[in-house]
Amino acid sequence: MRGQISGVTISQKKWLLAAFVVSVAAGGWLFFRRPAEPRFAGKRVSYWFKEYCFSGQRMTWNAGRREETGAALRQVGTNAVPYLLKQAFDAGPSSGWRKDLYRLLNRSLRSGGLPVFVDPEIMSEEGADALKEIKPPANQLLPLLERHLKSTDRMERRHALYILGCTGDGAEKTVPWLCAALKSPDVWERALAVQSLGWVGPDAQVAVPMLIEELKAPPNTNQPPVRLARQAAVALGRIGRAAAPALPLVQGLFEQETNWNLRCTLAVALCHIDGDQTNALAFLTNGLATYEPAGDRWVAACELGNIGPDAEAAVPLLLAA
Numbered sequence: 517m518r519g520q521i522s523g524v525t526i527s528q529k530k531w532l533l534a535a536f537v538v539s540v541a542a543g544g545w546l547f548f549r550r551p552a553e554p555r556f557a558g559k560r561v562s563y564w565f566k567e568y569c570f571s572g573q574r575m576t577w578n579a580g581r582r583e584e585t586g587a588a589l590r591q592v593g594t595n596a597v598p599y600l601l602k603q604a605f606d607a608g609p610s611s612g613w614r615k616d617l618y619r620l621l622n623r624s625l626r627s628g629g630l631p632v633f634v635d636p637e638i639m640s641e642e643g644a645d646a647l648k649e650i651k652p653p654a655n656q657l658l659p660l661l662e663r664h665l666k667s668t669d670r671m672e673r674r675h676a677l678y679i680l681g682c683t684g685d686g687a688e689k690t691v692p693w694l695c696a697a698l699k700s701p702d703v704w705e706r707a708l709a710v711q712s713l714g715w716v717g718p719d720a721q722v723a724v725p726m727l728i729e730e731l732k733a734p735p736n737t738n739q740p741p742v743r744l745a746r747q748a749a750v751a752l753g754r755i756g757r758a759a760a761p762a763l764p765l766v767q768g769l770f771e772q773e774t775n776w777n778l779r780c781t782l783a784v785a786l787c788h789i790d791g792d793q794t795n796a797l798a799f800l801t802n803g804l805a806t807y808e809p810a811g812d813r814w815v816a817a818c819e820l821g822n823i824g825p826d827a828e829a830a831v832p833l834l835l836a837a
Contacts (some may be wrong), residue, residue, distance in 0.1 A: 524790030539719045554595035556588045561596045564588040565603065569634045569642045597652045601660055604643030604675060606636070644679050658689060665693055673697075674708055681712030688719040698726050701801045706730070707744055714751030719756035727751055731765040745769060746778060753785025763789050770796065774802075776812065780819045797823070801830045804837055813837065 553560040564585050571581035589596055647657075657679070664676035677697050680690040690712070697709035702745040710730065711718045730748035749766045752759035766789065770782040780803065783796035800823075817837060820827045 553599065554592050556591045559588075561592050561599050562816065564592065565596075565600065565639070565642075565646060566586055566634045568646055569638055570647075572638075572642055574641060575634070576637050576698040587645075589646055589649045593650060594652050596650060597647065597656060598660065600643045600646050600650075600689050601679075603639045604647070604679065605640070605664060605672065626639040640675075644675065644682065647679055651682060654683050654689040656684030657683055658693075670702055670705070674702075674704055677705060677712055681708075681715035683716065687716045688722075690716060691720050691723055694720070695723050695726055698723075698730070703744065707747055710744065710747045714747075714754040717754045718756050718758060720751075721755055724752065724755060724759050724761065727755075727759075728762050731762060731769070740793070743778075746773075746782070749782055749785050751787040756788050757790075759789050776807065777815055780815050784819045784822050787826055791826050797827060797829065800827075801833055804830065804833050 553562055555561065556564060567581065568585035570576060571578040571585060587714040589600075617782075645677060648823060657724050661676050663678060664672050667673050667676070677694065683690050694709040694713050694716070697705050700706055700709075710727065713723050713727065727748045731752075733745070746769060749762070749769050752762045752766060763786070766782065766785055770779060770786055773782055780800060783793075785801050786793040786796040800816045800820050804813055804820065807813050807816065817834060818831045820834065
């Protein structure tokens with residue numbers, strides 16, 4: 517019969533073909549569409565993160581935009597953590613030509629107000645700093661980081677140890693991982709663990725004996741130039757009064773140090789460990805008024821700010837400066 521083939525009309529075949537095309541299109545959309553992302557002010561977290569990267573020191577420093585994008589990430593909050601962790605670990609070093617291409621493209625894109633290209637290597641480095649903006653709780657961060665902490669890739673482990681220092685609520689739960697890393701033969705793993713213990717602060721007080729051992733350890737000339745003893749002193753300072761047993765060793769480092777910047781940092785550590793450190797405080801206040809070249813006195817001013825209320829005696833000098 518005309519208009520009918522094998523019991524199916526031409527009209528029916530057209531409808532079947534149309535349904536097939538729609539099904540394939542829908543399936544393709546579901547397969548290729550971007551995964552759902554949390555948003556703030558109508559924009560995806562990926563937009564805010566790329567803007568955060570673009571305004572950072574690794575690309576084009578813009579303090580105002582950096583603060584604005586950091587605030588946006590804080591508004592997205594813990595919903596942004598899986599995305600940021602993915603960016604932090606999913607990229608390796610990029611080729612020089614790729615970086616040059618991105619720089620070239622961004623000049624024209626930025627002038628037109630369009631989204632920028634960010635090199636994956638920069639996104640990996642900035643991912644950890646973006647997590648510091650959010651400070652995710654340990655109960656969320658640790659399960660996501662565990663496989664990276666146990667990785668056989670040392671760079672992956674180092675990155676994970678850095679990120680542990682970004683933990684917010686429950687940060688004391690990260691301390692066993694960081695203390696275990698202090699036993700690593702890799703000096704960079706130990707240095708990152710020390711740094712993160714300092715960021716954890718008073719909640720890391722159980723690590724004080726191990727950090728004291730780092731203060732006592734003789735420098736290893738076969739290792740890269742990592743000042744582990746000084747980093748340990750800074751971490752002990754951030755732990756605060758609970759690090760009192762380390763006071764004589766930190767005092768010794770302070771007295772031996774000849775570098776102005778490092779000596780200022782050690783003075784802060786002493787004041788945090790012991791609120792009666794008049795000599796360390798006097799070193800900073802005198803430096804604020806007399807250190808030469810005068811252009812470097814801002815270091816003393818910043819470090820007095822890091823001491824906080826215990827540096828109240830320096831307020832008149834700070835106002836004069």
